[in-house]
Amino acid sequence: xxxxxxxPRGAPIIAVSNLVKQFGRFTAxxxxxxxxxxxxxxxxxxxxxxxxxxxxxxxxxxxDPTRGEISILGKKPHEASRDLxxxxxxxxxxxxxxxxxxxxxxxxxxxxxxxxRCEQAIQAVGLDAELSRPVGxxxxxxxxxxxxxxxxxxxxxxxxxxxxxxxxxxxxAREMVGLLKGMRDAEKTILVVTHQAALLEGxxxxxxxxxxxxxxxRTNHLARGHLAPGDAPAGEP
Amino acid sequence: xxRAFPILAVLTALLLVYAFYQALWxxxxxxxxxxxYRIIYYHVPSAWTAFLLxxxxxxxxxxxxxxxxPSTARAARWIxxxxxIIGFVAPFIPQVKQQLPTGMYPSSVATxxxxxxxxxxxxxxxxxxxxxDVLAVTTAEVGVVFCSIVLVTGPIWARPVWGIWWAPGxxxxxxxxxxxxxxxxxxxLRRFSDSAQTQKLAAVLxxxxxxxxxxxxxxxxxxxxxxPQPVIGGGGSMDPRMLHVLLxxxxxFLCFAFLVCWSRYRLEKLSREVEEAEALESLLExxxxxxxxxxxxxxxxxxxx
Amino acid sequence: xxxxxxxxxxxxxxxxxLEWRSKDALNAMLFFSLxxxxxxxxSFDPLAEESRHIVxxxxxxxxxxxxxxxxxxxxxxxxxxxxxxxxxxxxxxxxALFLAKAIGNxxxxxxxEALMAPLFVIFYNLRVLGPAWQLIPVALLGTWALVVNGTxxxxxxxxxxxxxxxxxxxxxxxxxxxxxxxxxxxxxxLTGDDPAHFYIVLLxxxxxxxxxxxLALFETVLQAE
Numbered sequence: 001x002x003x004x005x006x007x008p009r010g011a012p013i014i015a016v017s018n019l020v021k022q023f024g025r026f027t028a029x030x031x032x033x034x035x036x037x038x039x040x041x042x043x044x045x046x047x048x049x050x051x052x053x054x055x056x057x058x059x060x061x062x063x064d065p066t067r068g069e070i071s072i073l074g075k076k077p078h079e080a081s082r083d084l085x086x087x088x089x090x091x092x093x094x095x096x097x098x099x100x101x102x103x104x105x106x107x108x109x110x111x112x113x114x115x116x117r118c119e120q121a122i123q124a125v126g127l128d129a130e131l132s133r134p135v136g137x138x139x140x141x142x143x144x145x146x147x148x149x150x151x152x153x154x155x156x157x158x159x160x161x162x163x164x165x166x167x168x169x170x171x172x173a174r175e176m177v178g179l180l181k182g183m184r185d186a187e188k189t190i191l192v193v194t195h196q197a198a199l200l201e202g203x204x205x206x207x208x209x210x211x212x213x214x215x216x217x218r219t220n221h222l223a224r225g226h227l228a229p230g231d232a233p234a235g236e237p
Numbered sequence: 238x239x240r241a242f243p244i245l246a247v248l249t250a251l252l253l254v255y256a257f258y259q260a261l262w263x264x265x266x267x268x269x270x271x272x273x274y275r276i277i278y279y280h281v282p283s284a285w286t287a288f289l290l291x292x293x294x295x296x297x298x299x300x301x302x303x304x305x306x307p308s309t310a311r312a313a314r315w316i317x318x319x320x321x322i323i324g325f326v327a328p329f330i331p332q333v334k335q336q337l338p339t340g341m342y343p344s345s346v347a348t349x350x351x352x353x354x355x356x357x358x359x360x361x362x363x364x365x366x367x368x369x370d371v372l373a374v375t376t377a378e379v380g381v382v383f384c385s386i387v388l389v390t391g392p393i394w395a396r397p398v399w400g401i402w403w404a405p406g407x408x409x410x411x412x413x414x415x416x417x418x419x420x421x422x423x424x425x426l427r428r429f430s431d432s433a434q435t436q437k438l439a440a441v442l443x444x445x446x447x448x449x450x451x452x453x454x455x456x457x458x459x460x461x462x463x464x465p466q467p468v469i470g471g472g473g474s475m476d477p478r479m480l481h482v483l484l485x486x487x488x489x490f491l492c493f494a495f496l497v498c499w500s501r502y503r504l505e506k507l508s509r510e511v512e513e514a515e516a517l518e519s520l521l522e523x524x525x526x527x528x529x530x531x532x533x534x535x536x537x538x539x540x541x542x
Numbered sequence: 543x544x545x546x547x548x549x550x551x552x553x554x555x556x557x558x559x560l561e562w563r564s565k566d567a568l569n570a571m572l573f574f575s576l577x578x579x580x581x582x583x584x585s586f587d588p589l590a591e592e593s594r595h596i597v598x599x600x601x602x603x604x605x606x607x608x609x610x611x612x613x614x615x616x617x618x619x620x621x622x623x624x625x626x627x628x629x630x631x632x633x634x635x636x637x638a639l640f641l642a643k644a645i646g647n648x649x650x651x652x653x654x655e656a657l658m659a660p661l662f663v664i665f666y667n668l669r670v671l672g673p674a675w676q677l678i679p680v681a682l683l684g685t686w687a688l689v690v691n692g693t694x695x696x697x698x699x700x701x702x703x704x705x706x707x708x709x710x711x712x713x714x715x716x717x718x719x720x721x722x723x724x725x726x727x728x729x730x731x732l733t734g735d736d737p738a739h740f741y742i743v744l745l746x747x748x749x750x751x752x753x754x755x756x757l758a759l760f761e762t763v764l765q766a767e
C-alpha cells in the first residue's frame with residue numbers, strides 16, 4: 001500500500017480484511033473485506049441487521065473486532081483517532097449546553113487551538129454560533145447539524161456518519177449533503193450509513209451494499225435491480 | 238486424563254476419611270479447650286486452601302490483563318522475577334530479619350516468594366489467554382466455597398470457647414470476611430455484566446481486591462493493638478501431634494479442592510466450546526437463510542444495522 | 543502531558559458549570575443528606591453517654607450513603623446521547639476524563655459532608671477532645687478514598703445490569719480498610735484517647751495505591767463496550 005499520508009486522491013486509506021464481529025451467538029459481521037480510497041464519498045446501504053452500524057463503529061474504533069484487521073491511514077483505528085470524525089443518530093452532545101459551549105469543550109479533547117475553529121464549524125453547518133439555546137431544545141434537524149459540526153470540528157481526514165439524515169427535515173438534510181459534498185471536494189474521505197440514499201444520488205462516488213454481515217455489491221449508482229426495503233423514496237424525510 | 242479423575246476421587250475420599258479419623262480420634266485433646274477445638278482441623282485447612290485459590294486467581298487475572306499486549310506481558314514477567322529475587326534475599330538481611338513477626342522464619346518467607354514467582358511462570362506456561370480466565374473463574378468460585386466454610390466454622394468454634402460469636406478485632410477472621418466479600422462481588426460482577434469485556438473487568442476487580450488485602454490486614458492489626466480483643470483461633474505454638482493432623486487435613490482438603498476445580502474447569506471449558514461452536518455456526522450460516530426464525534434468535538436485531 | 547491536564551480541567555469546569563445550571567440534582571442530594579442525619583439522630587439517642595464513641599462511625603456511614611447517591615449519577619450526563627462515544631473516538635486519554643470526574647465527585651461529596659458534619663455536631667453536642675485539626679486530613683483523605691474507587695466502579699457498573707446496585711456492591715468490600723481507618727481515626731480524635739497518626743498514614747497509602755490503580759486501569763474499563 002502506498003504511504004497513506006501522502007497518498008493522492010484515489011489511493012486506499014482504509015483497508016478491512018476478514019473482519020468478523022460477534023456478540024455472543026449473534027454474528028454482525030461475517031468476514032468483511034474492503035478497501036476505501038482517499039477523497040471519495042461512500043454510501044453504505046442494506047437492511048436492518050446487515051451490519052452497517054457495526055462496520056462503522058469498528059472502523060471508528062468503538063468496537064473491537066472478534067477477528068480480522070482494520071487499517072486506517074496505516075494505523076489501528078485508536079491510533080488514527082486524530083484524523084477520524086464520527087457522527088451517529090444520538091447527538092453525542094450535552095443537552096444542557098449551547099452548541100458553541102459543546103464545541104468549545106470537544107475542541108479541548110483534540111488539543112487544537114480554538115474558538116475560531118468552533119465558530120467556523122457551526123457556520124459551516126448553517127447554524128448561528130451566537131445561539132445560546134441549549135442543544136436539548138433544538139429541533140432534530142438543528143441537532144443533527146450541530147452533531148455534524150462536532151464531528152468535523154478538528155478537520156478530520158475521514159468522516160464516519162451513521163444515519164445523519166434520519167428524522168431530519170428536507171431542508172436541513174439537503175444542506176448537510178451540500179456540506180458533505182464540499183468536504184469530499186476538499187479531499188476528505190466520507191462514509192455514510194443511511195436508509196435515505198436517494199438524497200445522495202449524484203453526490204456519492206460509490207454505493208456499498210451490505211447484507212447479513214457481508215458486502216455483497218458495490219455500484220456507482222443507486223440501482224441494484226430493485227430498491228432494498230427500508231430505502232425511502234426520494235424526498236421523504 | 239479421564240482415568241485419572243476417578244482414581245484421584247477415590248484417593249481423595251480415602252484421604253478425607255483418614256483425616257476425619259485423625260482429627261476426631263487420634264489427635265490429642267486440647268488442654269484448655271477440650272474436644273471443641275477439633276473444629277480447627279476443618280477451619281484452618283479451609284482457610285489455607287481458600288487463600289491459595291484466591292492467590293491463583295490473582296495471578297491468573299494479572300496475567301490475563303498483562304498478556305493483552307506483548308510489551309506489558311514482558312514487563313509483568315520482569316517485575317515478578319524482581320519480586321522473587323528481592324523476596325528471596327531480603328529476609329536474610331539483618332534489618333529486615335528484625336521486622337519479621339515472631340515465629341516466622343526467614344527461610345520460610347524466602348521460599349514463599351520463590352513459590353510466588355514459580356507459580357506465576359508455571360501458570361503462564363500451562364494456561365494461555367482464555368484458559369487464564371477460565372482458571373480465574375474456577376478458583377474464584379471454589380475459593381468462595383472454602384472461604385464460606387472458614388466463616389461458618391469460625392463463629393461455631395468461638396461461641397463455646399470464648400462465649401462470643403464474633404470479634405471485630407480478630408484479624409484473621411475479619412480479613413477472611415473482607416476477602417469473601419470481595420470475591421462474592423467478583424462473582425456478582427461476572428454474572429451481571431453483559432459486556433463483551435466482562436473478563437477484563439473481572440480481572441481488574443481481582444487486582445483491586447488483591448491490592449486491598451494487605452491494607453485490610455494493617456487496618457485491623459492497628460485497630461486491635463489499640464483495642465485489645467479476644468483472638469479467635471489462638472496464636473502461639475502448637476503440639477507437634479496436632480500440627481501433624483492439621484497437615485494431613487490440609488492435604489485432604491487440597492486434593493478435594495483440586496478435584497472440584499478440575500471438574501469446574503472442564504465444565505467451563507466445555508461450555509465455552511459450545512458457545513464458540515454456536516458462534517461459528519452463526520458465522521457460517523449462509524446469507525438468505527436469515528428470516529423470521531433467525532430474527533427471533535438474535536438478541537440485537539432491534540435497531541441494529 | 544499538557545493536554546492531559548487541560549482536558550481534565552476542561553472536563554471538570556464543564557461538569558461544575560452543568561451542575562450549577564440545573565441545581566435540582568444538587569438540591570435533592572443536599573436534602574437527602576439532611577434526611578440521613580435526621581434518621582441517625584432518631585435511631586441513636588444523642589443523649590447517651592457513649593455517643594462520642596460511636597459518632598465517628600455514624601458520621602462516616604452517613605457520608606457513605608450520601609456518597610453512593612452522588613456517585614451513582616457520575617456518568618448520567620455522558621450516557622444520555624451517548625456522549626461517551628465522542629470521548630472514546632477522540633485521542634483524549636481516558637484517565638484525564640477519570641480524574642476530572644473523580645475530582646468533581648470529591649467536590650460534590652465534600653459539599654454534602656460540609657452540610658452533614660455541623661448537623662452531627664449540633665445534634666450530638668459534640669466536643670472534640672483530641673487535636674481537632676487532624677480531622678481535616680482524615681476528612682480529605684477519607685473522602686478521596688471513597689470517591690476515587692466510587693468513580694471507577696461507577697464506570698464499571700455502566701456495563702452491567704442493575705447499575706445502581708452494582709456500584710455499592712463493588713465499592714463497599716474494597717473500601718473496608720479505608721472505612722475502618724476513617725472511623726477509628728475520627729473516634730480517636732473525638733475522644734482524644736489514642737493518636738490517629740497511623741490511620742492517617744494508612745488512609746494516605748490507600749489513596750496512593752488506589753488512585754494509581756484507577757488511573758492505570760481506567761482505559762480498560764472505558765473501552766469495554
